[in-house]
Amino acid sequence: MLPVENRLRRREDFATAMRRGRRAGRPHLVVHLSGGTDPHSVGEPASPPRAGFVVSKAVGNAVVRNRVLRRLRHLIRDRVAGLPAGSLVVVRALPGAGDAAFDQLARDLDAALERLLGGVRP
Known part of the structure; x- marks a missing residue:
C-alpha cells in the first residue's frame, strides 16, 4: 500500500x-x-512526492480495473523515493493495461519516469 503522505487525493x-x-x-x-x-512555500520544508492513479472503464470491468490499480500502486510505492520532493505524479492506465503482465507495466512505468526525470532512474 502507498503511504498516506504519498497519496494524491485532491x-x-x-x-x-x-x-x-x-x-x-x-x-x-x-x-x-x-x-x-x-x-508560495518559501522557507517551508518540501512536501514529499505524491502519486495518484486514473483507471477508467475503458481498461476493463471492475475486477480488471482494481487489479491494474493494485499493480500500479505496488510499482509506484517502490519508486516514489526516487522522485523529486514536492512532485505530483499521475499514472493513467490505457485500455491495454488490463491485459498487460506485471513486468510489462513495470517496464512501461520505469521508461516513462526515466524520460520525465531526464535519464535519472527513480
Missing part, C-alpha cells in the same frame, strides 16, 4: 499534474509529472 492536485506537468506515454500507460515547486 482533484486540484490531479488537475495540476495533468495540465501543467510533463507527460510521457507508453503502450499501456501515460505518466504525468509536475515539478511541485510552489513559489
Whole structure:
C-alpha cells in the first residue's frame, strides 16, 4: 500500500499534474509529472512526492480495473523515493493495461519516469 503522505487525493492536485506537468506515454500507460515547486512555500520544508492513479472503464470491468490499480500502486510505492520532493505524479492506465503482465507495466512505468526525470532512474 502507498503511504498516506504519498497519496494524491485532491482533484486540484490531479488537475495540476495533468495540465501543467510533463507527460510521457507508453503502450499501456501515460505518466504525468509536475515539478511541485510552489513559489508560495518559501522557507517551508518540501512536501514529499505524491502519486495518484486514473483507471477508467475503458481498461476493463471492475475486477480488471482494481487489479491494474493494485499493480500500479505496488510499482509506484517502490519508486516514489526516487522522485523529486514536492512532485505530483499521475499514472493513467490505457485500455491495454488490463491485459498487460506485471513486468510489462513495470517496464512501461520505469521508461516513462526515466524520460520525465531526464535519464535519472527513480
